[in-house]
Amino acid sequence: MTASNDIDALAAMLLVRELESALSAREDCGFQLLSSGQEAVAVGVAAALLAQDQLLCSGRSIAPALARGLDPGRVMAELIGRASGPCLGRGGRGHLSQPSAGFFGAHAVVAGNLSIAAGVALALQARLDRSIAVCLFGDGACGAGALHETMNIAALWQLPLLLVCDNNLYSVSTPRAAALAPQRLSDLAAPFGIKACTVDGMDVRSVRGAAVALTDHVRSGGGPAFLECVSRRFASHSTSARETRGQQELAADRELDPITRLEKALLLEGALSTQTALGLREQVRARVTAACAFAEASPLPVPDEAFADVG
Amino acid sequence: MxxxxxxxxxxxxxxxxxxxxxxxxxxxxxxxxxxxxxxxxxxxxxxxxxxxxxxxxxxxxxxxxxxxxxxxxxxxxxxxxxxxxxxxxxxxxxxxxxxxxxxxxxxxxxxxxxxxxxxxxxxxxxxxxxxxxxxxxxxxxxxxxxxxxxxxxxxxxxxxxxxxxxxxxxxxxxxxxxxxxxxxxxxxxxDSVHEVPFGLAAVCRPGRHASIVTHSYMVCVALAACDQLAVSGIDCEVIDLRSLAPLDLATVCTSVSKTGALLTLEEGQVVCGIGAEIACQVQARLGPVRVMRLGAVPAPVSSNPVLEAATLPNAARVADAVRRLLMEG
Known part of the structure; x- marks a missing residue:
């Protein structure tokens, strides 16, 4: 990977952070699941994907959608229920989707998108063009039978499926250790003979490196793979959930910020100047301002649309 | 072949x-x-x-x-x-x-x-x-x-x-x-390649006195009940819904308009059943009509043959329900 990939990754992570911050500040923000803190996972994984691949994810879908290249204006429109969102404002944050852009999309039932992703992988396998399906899910999904059923079939049928667990260490308020027995969540893949590893999800380079290796494995017909990325979310579970973590823990998490971490590394390595870094932030802010303006200019759906496209 | x-x-x-x-x-x-x-x-x-x-x-x-x-x-x-x-x-x-x-x-x-x-x-x-x-x-x-x-x-x-x-x-x-x-x-x-469209019920036995609206295996049970009832001069129409969603209310209502009496029959539970929905929708369209619902009794269906039979509608129960329905009127 080159420095230009790193700068793209930095810009992609900044876009997520900036867009979510603009979203949170809005009166019509509503119920949202923010990705702030976890940007490196979606951005690192998306960097390993090709145009014909499909990315699926949990309801925490803003970073995955943006990382996959969806237009920030349309994403913002969808998030605030406007008709120019890719789902015409009907899906919202939990169900962002744009398959034509390689983003099959979100499904807000915990563990609910895993077997769907395996089905998408089955359809892609029939195409013989080496395309793959990738499913991002939280640590909460690892306690569900859906993961185990899906891994079993994916391994049996050698499906082109990369499972990515974005382990942010909490299911709402329940710490991961109180909910899940395995030492590492990637250990769950071993009994099925699925290639797996665990990486630091706060380091976009580590995520990207592992994602490239595992997507190569999946793409070349090696069967499914499992990537665990240990991350931290900076906000509470959702915009309507109480924060249960203490100030000290939150401050320690902030120290791991994937954006400042990459930026510092690039500055230190001489791949980025302070001036370029500032310019990058300015560009991202301008994109988000334009995205908000686009979304605001878009109408809400008419009530009759409640009956459209049923079935 | x-x-x-x-x-x-x-x-x-x-x-x-x-x-x-x-x-x-x-x-x-x-x-x-x-x-x-x-x-x-x-x-x-x-x-x-x-x-x-x-x-x-x-x-x-x-x-x-x-x-x-x-x-x-x-x-x-x-x-x-x-x-x-x-x-x-x-x-x-x-x-x-x-x-x-x-x-x-x-x-x-x-x-x-x-x-x-x-x-x-x-x-x-x-x-x-x-x-x-x-x-x-x-x-x-x-x-x-x-x-x-x-x-x-x-x-x-x-x-x-x-x-x-x-x-x-x-x-x-x-x-x-x-x-x-x-x-x-x-x-x-x-032998021809053909389809049965959704949302279209079938009148599988024409009759004058009551409409039995049902689906799946209960159609066979309803037809057997009709044979028993025919002996005593009761002539029932049997509607096979075929499609439960969407429902073909038009065919059902045409039948009930003619007979003036509706028995819904299903093998599943009566509570919140297909029959409850049909009874409600038919009356919303036609006004009050004689209605009775028949289905499984509110109990699990055992593998014990005595208990299984005790739970489910059969031809005799359907015939009995039709008689009671017609007596009510």
Whole structure:
């Protein structure tokens, strides 16, 4: 990977952070699941994907959608229920989707998108063009039978499926250790003979490196793979959930910020100047301002649309 | 067997299903079948017999015992460009797979603004035949209230074929409910390739005194009851709904307008059942009419033959219900 990939990754992570911050500040923000803190996972994984691949994810879908290249204006429109969102404002944050852009999309039932992703992988396998399906899910999904059923079939049928667990260490308020027995969540893949590893999800380079290796494995017909990325979310579970973590823990998490971490590394390595870094932030802010303006200019759906496209 | 359009032959219920599925696999390279024992075994009721040999293991796929993942994979594959049929041997086990069916498949087209469609059939086998409390239920009324799901339930060979053809051409999810006691039945099937459209009930016995509105195996029970009632001069009309979602209220109302009395009959529970919905909708259209609902008693369906029989409607109970209905008037 080159420095230009790193700068793209930095810009992609900044876009997520900036867009979510603009979203949170809005009166019509509503119920949202923010990705702030976890940007490196979606951005690192998306960097390993090709145009014909499909990315699926949990309801925490803003970073995955943006990382996959969806237009920030349309994403913002969808998030605030406007008709120019890719789902015409009907899906919202939990169900962002744009398959034509390689983003099959979100499904807000915990563990609910895993077997769907395996089905998408089955359809892609029939195409013989080496395309793959990738499913991002939280640590909460690892306690569900859906993961185990899906891994079993994916391994049996050698499906082109990369499972990515974005382990942010909490299911709402329940710490991961109180909910899940395995030492590492990637250990769950071993009994099925699925290639797996665990990486630091706060380091976009580590995520990207592992994602490239595992997507190569999946793409070349090696069967499914499992990537665990240990991350931290900076906000509470959702915009309507109480924060249960203490100030000290939150401050320690902030120290791991994937954006400042990459930026510092690039500055230190001489791949980025302070001036370029500032310019990058300015560009991202301008994109988000334009995205908000686009979304605001878009109408809400008419009530009759409640009956459209049923079935 | 080579097709001979215009010719009618006698086939078993399972053969009618198999023919419709085989024709689809032949015509659509993207169509696949998945389920437990659907492969070389030919399906638990032999309803996929020979398809594995014709189309191979990639298109007629045996799955592990994992209903949630089976349906989830079927949904995902359909959403991404295949046409899928997922077979679940006992309808009771669809409860394990309601999340992909109800939360994803039924909502995908709406929630994505029409970007994703799920052309999938989930085939479920309902009904009691000596297999006990968790292998005997008729739960179709649970599914008909889900916006985005279509639910069909044939009672005879011709509809088993024609409704399966329609289900495999639909652009959204269809629940196809067959019945253990229908598999041993046989009937006439035309050799021509044809469909039975959704939302169209059939008058399978004309009559003057009361309308029995039912579906699936209970159509056979209703017809047997009609024979008993005919002896005492009571002439009942039997409506086979065939399609439970959408419902064909027009055909039902035409019949009830004529007879003035409605007995709804189902093998599932009466509470919040298909009959409750029909009774309510018929009266909303026609005003007050004599109505009675008949279904399983509110108890589990045992494998014990005495207890199973005590739980479910049979011809004598249907005939008795019709007599009471007519006496009330």
């Amino acid at each position: 080579s097709a001979d359009p215009g010719r009618t032959r006698r086939v078993f219920f399972r053969e009618a299903i198999c023919r419709a599925v085989g024709e689809t696999l032949d015509a659509e390279p993207n169509a696949i079948v998945m389920g437990q024992d659907v492969g070389a075994f030919g399906g638990s009721y032999k309803e996929f017999y020979g398809l594995f040999e014709r189309f191979g293991p990639a298109r007629v796929r045996d799955t592990p015992v994992a209903e949630a993942a089976m349906v989830g994979l079927g949904v995902g594959a359909a959403a991404a460009g295949l046409r899928t049929l997922v077979s679940i041997t006992y309808m009771d086990f669809v409860l394990l797979a309601l999340d992909p069916l109800v939360n994803y498949a039924a909502k995908a087209r709406f929630k994505t603004g029409g970007q994703i469609r799920v052309p999938m059939v989930v085939k479920l086998t309902a009904g009691a035949k000596g297999q006990g409390v968790a292998h005997s239920q008729s739960l179709e009324s649970w599914l008909v209230s889900v916006p985005g799901l279509r639910v069909v339930a044939p009672s005879n060979v011709a509809d088993a074929y024609g409704l399966m053809r329609s289900a495999l051409q639909a652009d959204g999810p269809v629940v196809y409910v067959d019945h253990k006691r229908l598999f041993p039945t046989s009937g006439a099937l035309d």
